[in-house]
Amino acid sequence: MNPRRLLPVILIFMALGLLPVAVLAHPHAWIDLRISFERDANGQITHMLHHWRFDPTYGQYLFDDAQEHQPGDTPAVRLQGLAGEILDNLDEYRWYSHLQMADEAIEIAAAGNPRMAMEAGLLHFRFRLELAEPVDPAGAALEYKVYDPTYFIEILHQEPHGTRIVDASGLVDATCEARLERPRPDPAVVARAMALDSGASVDYDLGRYFAERVTVRCD
Template identity: 35%
Template sequence: MMTRARDAFASILLGLFAAVMASHTVYAHPHAWIDLRSGVILNAEGKVEALTLEWRFDEFYSAFVLEDIARAGEVTDEALETLVQENMVSLRDYNYFVEAQYDGKPVALGDARDGTMVEKDKRLVMRFVVTLAEPVDPKTHEFEYAVYDPSYYVEILHVENDLVTVAGPGAGECLATINAPAPDAEAAGLAASLGKNEQGPSGIGRLFAEVVAVTCADE
């Protein structure tokens, strides 16, 4: 039985790999990959108010989705717009797969906005902005966030050697650092043993997630 997080992802993945995996026994999480680019937006008061996210889906999934859309008609800008809006609604209950913390405490998120989806180099690219329910001041305490699928069915990691952007009127002397995950051998072995319809411990994806830390100098 799949996790609720995987079910929420179903609308965005549209039955990911179903046609191929139906006739194969597939083991080891993850089963899909997203190259991530992310950024931090600070308001005029120098507080973090939103995150920008770009999800670049792997070629296999991208082809699967584009073929699915084509069966219902043409792959148009309007069709991709409909898909991204459905994704925004489905992912809201799961915080858009974003976990944010301020001074070590959970940060509530607001709604996503500015969702777009395009095809580039045979890969689907989804971009959107996730707001914080209340802006936080990174000059006072450290702000951190991670983007991951809790079930680890999908691996979400930043593009190699990429930098997290820090923008907005209050960006000032701010720095965002990507900290690599460090799962132990037990966690890695467990993930490798899971079949496509199996779920690991709740939140196993957190062990394989990068954490972005945002700090700002007090001017």
């Protein structure tokens, strides 16, 4: 698990002496994130590919749920059923993805064919989003955040290659770079998150305070 996840917990425990995180606090699940942006032959970014790796406990919960409730003759088929269901449900939350360029929001849509698989004991979820209009990352910087607005799930980029840009041939584009800015939530916001338990009322703006921001630039 990413060691950066422990820092806010340690700091707030030192300051407030709260109960163990298993008893109180958001988040309750964790995702290691990888993002790939696809550029077409004209250099325009057209798609955003998500690769989620769930923490062992939440991943096993999802796997077991799929085996019990999804139709299909094999574990793999039942996982695919869950992948489609999750992708559909995330529509309401914009797939946790917020993109903008020159302060203008970029609309996105699911491109279909999500994939879910258990790999080396960890559950992986992959899906693809299509930008409503291709954008030129050489003309202006593309910025994005990926977060659960309720902060039930914490999503952090997997190091060291959390974000990459690939060209039309599928190779990493060396003319582009991605800069990640870590969140710096106010201590009062951290305390609010730590005080919530799994049955607390949903706070639909909490997650944005803990979201990493990534800026993509290309030559």
